[in-house]
Amino acid sequence: xxxxxxxxxxxxxxxxxxxxxxxxxxxxxxxxxxxxxxxxxxxxxxxxxxxxxxxxxxxxxxxxxxxxxxxxxxxxxxxxxxxxxxxxxxxxxxxxxxxxxxxxxxxxxxxxxxxxxxx
Amino acid sequence: xxxxxxxxxxxxxxxxxxxxxxxxxxxxxxxxxxxxxxxxxxxxxxxxxxxxxxxxxxxxxxxxxxxxxxxxxxxxxxxxxxxxxxxxxxxxxxxxxxxxxxxxxxxxxxxxxxxxxxxxxxxxxxxxxxxxxxxxxxxxxxxxxxxxxxxxxxxxxxxxxxxxxxxxxxxxxxxxxxxxxxxxxxxxxxxxxxxxx
Numbered sequence: 001x002x003x004x005x006x007x008x009x010x011x012x013x014x015x016x017x018x019x020x021x022x023x024x025x026x027x028x029x030x031x032x033x034x035x036x037x038x039x040x041x042x043x044x045x046x047x048x049x050x051x052x053x054x055x056x057x058x059x060x061x062x063x064x065x066x067x068x069x070x071x072x073x074x075x076x077x078x079x080x081x082x083x084x085x086x087x088x089x090x091x092x093x094x095x096x097x098x099x100x101x102x103x104x105x106x107x108x109x110x111x112x113x114x115x116x117x118x119x
Numbered sequence: 120x121x122x123x124x125x126x127x128x129x130x131x132x133x134x135x136x137x138x139x140x141x142x143x144x145x146x147x148x149x150x151x152x153x154x155x156x157x158x159x160x161x162x163x164x165x166x167x168x169x170x171x172x173x174x175x176x177x178x179x180x181x182x183x184x185x186x187x188x189x190x191x192x193x194x195x196x197x198x199x200x201x202x203x204x205x206x207x208x209x210x211x212x213x214x215x216x217x218x219x220x221x222x223x224x225x226x227x228x229x230x231x232x233x234x235x236x237x238x239x240x241x242x243x244x245x246x247x248x249x250x251x252x253x254x255x256x257x258x259x260x261x262x263x264x265x266x267x268x269x270x271x272x273x274x275x276x277x278x279x280x281x282x283x284x285x286x287x288x289x290x291x292x293x294x295x296x297x298x299x300x301x302x303x304x305x306x307x308x309x310x311x312x313x314x315x316x
Contacts, residue, residue, distance in 0.1 A: 060156040064149045
């Protein structure tokens with residue numbers, strides 16, 4: 001008889017074995033009563049574990065609402081960072097806008113004063 | 120539409136929700152909470168056996184996820200990432216609450232074993248015994264067992280979720296099942312382990 005495969009029985013039960021390892025375990029189980037008994041015990045244990053029912057939780061929507069109430073505002077920091085990044089870009093744009101406004105004002109003022117001189 | 124198309128759509132929309140949540144959209148994060156609330160609470164409940172602790176630790180899990188969402192890599196499984204946080208939250212909560220009873224199984228009184236296994240315990244008693252046996256496991260082995268037995272995860276997924284090698288998954292699972300089998304054998308639920316010759 002080949003060597004016992006006790007250490008591989010869990011992986012076999014869970015469908016995690018492949019190839020030659022799988023064939024080796026299957027071949028051994030066909031000829032070894034004690035390993036087969038051990039496998040059946042593992043299967044029975046798995047069945048017993050499934051007998052423990054899942055509890056009745058609150059609905060996911062209600063749970064999500066409870067979580068939402070407790071969520072900190074840390075992610076707002078990321079939002080503020082984004083604003084700050086936009087702010088840095090806005091500084092030269094703002095200065096340029098102010099310069100254009102003032103230049104236009106002076107130009108308009110010059111045009112108006114020249115027009116009143118000729119008028 | 121085949122099942123794979125549905126899975127792709129689900130994954131796609133989840134990725135989109137994660138992106139929006141990373142940008143600070145709380146509604147998108149709430150949708151993610153709805154999707155994973157059941158799984159996260161189940162894992163924690165199986166870890167601690169207490170409904171209130173499970174609800175509290177699950178809330179803590181999602182708060183931690185929200186705080187550290189920037190560190191989550193979208194190409195990996197969000198479920199596995201959340202389960203890792205959930206297992207840690209359950210462990211922290213249990214240590215804080217100190218409600219776990221490691222040797223609770225020994226507290227239960229056996230009835231007459233000659234009556235046979237089926238007559239010995241009612242369904243509720245069997246459930247209580249099994250649950251207490253699970254709670255008696257070390258936390259590391261219990262986490263692997265819970266993810267395998269109750270979430271049906273593969274060894275690879277468990278390794279990813281708990282950030283441990285697959286070999287460690289196997290050894291912890293073997294250990295957990297061996298301990299449970301020994302404890303429950305004593306209660307006449309399972310055949311006594313055959314002697315290897």
